[in-house]
Amino acid sequence: MEHRVAITGLGAISPVGNTAAETWDSLRAGRVGIGPISKFDASGSKVKVAAEVKGFDAREAFGVAEARRSDPFVLYALVAADQAMADSGLDREGAVDHERLGVYVGSGIGGIQTTVANEDVLRGSGPGRVSPFLVPAMIANMASGQVAIRHRCYGPTLPVVTACATSSHAIGEAFRAIRHGYADAILAGGSEAAIMELAVAGFANAKALTRNPDPVTACRPFDRGRDGFVMGEGAAVLVLEELDHALARGAHVYAEVMGYGNTCDAYHMTSPDPEASGISRAIGQAAAEAGLDAAEGLYVNAHGTSTKLNDLSETRGLKAALGEGAARSAKVSSTKSMTGHMLGAAGAIEALACAKALEEGVVPPTMGLTDPDPDCDLDYTPLVAAEFRARWALSTSLGFGGHNAALVLRSFEG
Template identity: 65%
Template structure:
């Protein structure tokens, strides 16, 4: 038996706000969450800006003792899961059988700040100074593991690691598990906290990051003058729940997840296929599974990284998958223009944006868009949000290794 799948809870800690509501309000307002790097001294670095989470104090949130044993990435994921559970109402006693509650929360890089800090410590003071918590803090599954412990989730639990597509795939795989009856609800999403010298240096070396020092123009998806993405951090977790389970307990439903596409370019370790065959197939699969009819009002939250190759190939992918006319009629935007690229958290945050866009009938903008690019010729909702009648939404994400993910959503309705 197949089940409809509802989004009933949302939690987020992002460069735009430390709750989902704050983040969405900022997206609608077109606020920029990018600023000068403060997480480390970036003097001498070619890259000077990042999209940092602001005002989140792990010690205040978890207590000093617990926070010291949790990498920042895991802290952001756990805080987002707390909000999502409370928002859904599943935190109430008896709201769900905990053996039917799962956790699919991933990270593209995992506890890399803990790992590098510990390597530096051992280089200075010897291997005997390694923390007994090193392994448990750095491995990428610990967001899922710690959330499962915290929420007493004893159902299907796993992390997903597909670089920039991580939490989109986590949401998609959770959708399938709930749809096919393996769980009544799953906490799905991702987190990342990798604004550290070593990671910034690595992404700079492979020429992925912008060297534009101006926070207000550094990230400009689909603009002709784009020159790289801005590293972000954050955590976002959604509650995906069987529709009938949600209705039976009177839960609020934000939107319905209806389709999922998962493909690979099989082309290059970092560059997208210029023919866009992989992302086009992912969109086609999600659209077909969900019965999406683009003419009824479609919003596409694009991966839209602000890199030359991604934005043009993704634009081509939409045209190949939907047809030229449908692609041109769709409302497209990249919320990375505001959040930066949160790597493992970005897919879930963009599914969140789709769900709330469907709920409110508002398309968040692509900010910093000034100069059209002939290779990117769709309606990218430049600079200001737009009120629209929306029925469908697609969220696309592409990751190093050629990974492609597309999530299809429909506005919440009974029929």
């Protein structure tokens, strides 16, 4: 028996808001969360801007001890998970069997800030001064583990690490686990906190990041002048829940998850397949499982990183998978133009945007898009949000290593 899967809770801490509601309001309004790098002295860096979380004090939120022994990526995940649990109502006593409550929260990079800080301690003061919390703070599964501990999630727990496709894969795998009866609800998403000197230098030297110092135009997906992505950070967690379970307890349903695709380009370590065969197959898998009919109204939250190769490949992939006519009739946008690229958290923040777009009938804009690339010729919703009553939403994610993920959501009609 296959079960229907609902989204019943949303949580986020992002460059455009420290709650899911603030984040969505900013995305609707076209607020750009990109600014000068403040996390480290970037005077010697080729890259001057990033999309940082703002106004978050970990010591105030968790206390000094917890803040010191956990990497920021873990703390961000806990913030988003707390919000999602409260929003769903699953934090109430008796709302769920905790042996059937799981956590699929991944990270593309994990605790790199803690790792580098302790390397400095090791070189400066010797091995005896390295923190005993180094390993549990650095390993990429610890966001999932800490969320499970905090919310007594004894069910299936599966952190995913597929670079920038991480949290889309986490949501997709959680969808499958619930669909096939292995859990009643799963906290699914991703977290990232990699705005630090080493990571920025690595991405910059791989020629992945923009060197444009202007926060307004640094990230401009599908624009002729795009030249790389902007690093972002934060976390997003969604509560996925078996639909009958959700309805029986009177939960609010934002949307349904209907389909999931998972493929690999098997082409290059960092570049997408220029023929877009991998992402088009992922979209095709998700669309077929969902029974997606673009004629009923389709919103696409594109991966849209603002890199030359990705945006072009993705445009080709959408046309190949959906058909030229359906791709042109869809409303497309890249919310990375506002949040920057949140790496392992990107897919989850974008799935959140899809759920809210379906619920409210509003497509968030692609900011910075003023001079469209003639080879990227779909309707990318430039600069201003659009009212659009879509029945379907498609979210696409592409990660280093050739990982591709596609999620299809459908509006919930009761």
